[in-house]
Structure formats: structure tokens, C-alpha cells
Amino acid sequence: MQINNQTLGNFITIIQTKDIQNFIPLLKELEFGDKFSLSVLRWCGIKERQKTLAFWQVYLATLETETIGVMGLYQMVNSSPNIVWVGWFGLRPKYRQQGLGTVMMNLLKKYALEFGFKQLWVFTNTNNFAALSFYEKAGFIKLGSAEEICPDKTYKLSDIIFKYELEEAHEQ
Template sequence: MNHPVLLSEKNIASAISLIDKVFPYKEDRELARINFIETLEHKNYGQNYWFATDENGKAVGMTGLYLDQKNKDYNETIWLGWFGVHPDYRRKGIGSSLLDFTINEAKKRGFETMKIYTSTDENEGAAHKLYENHGFEKIEHSKNTEIIYYSKHFVGR
């Protein structure tokens, strides 16, 4: 995997093709597309997305950071967004490298906490193992909802 590069006008077409491979649900793919376009138009403060390519320049993984302006800890917490690896390239350590890269980017921006919004959907089971391996703790999982939140604090670690 090459070092991740920021989303740009140049790579948005391959980024959007990668979304279609990574995320199984149409609603997620549409939302990701909107977020990418808004990011290039500088409409959403705090959003950044990166793509990793293989040696032939093919986009194989993506990751991102965003701020949740509706949240009370808006200034202290950064969120992992649109994180995934092309299905043909999984179990090769790409997801793990991308998560380390993203954690490092969050630290460089001075954040002390990183959170993840995920769900009980079986497609996300692999991601949960990966998050837990990287020190994220499940902080909220209400029985009445499919939503799960993970969190990791950087201070002193």
C-alpha cells in the first residue's frame, strides 16, 4: 500500500468507484459521495478523506476524519469516517495501516479523543475486531438500536 493521499479533484472518480466496492448499502454509498463532494467544495468544516493505492495506482482503501458539529464535545472529539478496504485487498494489513495513519492524523490535529459510529450489521463485524485491536472501547450500545459507538483516548497513551 502506498502512503494515503488526500481526496482531490484528481482522484475523486477512483474514490467514488472504491465506495461502490466497499459499502454494500446504496444509502451509505450516496452519503459518502455527498460527503466527498462537499469536502472538495470546502462546505464541511473538519472533514478530510484519504485514499491508499496499490503499486499500480489502483485505489484500495479509504479513511477519513470529521467533526460532529451537533455534538457537545465538538471541539474535543474527532470521528473516523468512511473507513474501508476494497474486498479483493482485505486481510493484508491495509485496514490496520489506514487506521494507524488516521489515529496519527487525529493526534497531529491536537485531538485527545477519537470516536467511531458503527452498527450491529454483520458486514461491520470485521471492523469491530480491528477497532478493538487498536484500543477502541465500545462505549454505547443501546438494546433498542443498532448503533454502536467506539472511543479511544490518546492522552497519556
């Protein structure tokens, strides 16, 4: 799928993939850490895949021939059928602050709605001020800490959980 971001004059292509070779440039630049790398490997079928997932999709964003970002959706087996989580949302540093992350997030919201979900949830580290600001600007509402909201669904209990109501956005 090719998206024309007319305000930037760029063409972003979104590729749904499980080919780990497509992730290598991102893994080198994004600072998600070892857990991110392992989860990408597992979700793409290398090593044993987590059995706790009922649904998952991984997308790469490319600009011309260069992979610039990654985004995903996933749902845990024991989650509400209305909730899907943002997985691995990241943009290579040299492409940040240009509106491309907003384009990617809007597409991810659209995909989640097309799959029939009503809420999009995300967690991020309490010290990741850029991500906290990004999610708030993207219309997400802060619910609280992972310890309070869903202690069994994140790596760190100090993570902050946000949610986005997909139905409201669709009706507007």
C-alpha cells in the first residue's frame, strides 16, 4: 500500500511482513532493547512464537527504498475482544519530527478499526518523554501505570498505559 503524504511531498509505502531481514536496519537504530529484538524474532516465526497472542500484525514503513519505521498490532489471548495493542511503534531518528510518525499512527488506527477493534492501547516507559508527548498529541488518553491498569500485560509495572477510542474517531 502506498500512501501519499502530500504535506511533506513524500510517498510512504506500508508493507505487512514477517521477513526478519526487513527489520535489520531498524533493529540497529531503534533503541527498544533486547526484548524488542527477541519479540520481533518470535513474531516473525524465528524461535518459538509466544502462545499468548490471539492476533498480531507487523508493518514496515518505507520511504522510496529505505525502511524508516515499524509498527504493529497485537492482542493477547486473555484480552477483551475490543482491545488491540500497539506493538513496536518506532521511526528511525533521522525521520522524526517530520510528521511521518503521525502518518504511520493514523494508518495503524485505521488498520485496527478495519480489523474490528474498538480501542487501541499502548504502553511506554515513564521516562520516554518523546513517546508520552507523541501519544497524547495523537489523541491517546493516559489511563495510568501498568501496575494499576494491567500488570500482566507489560514488561515493566512502571510503564504508562494509554488508550485510543477507535469508534469515536471513525464517527467524526
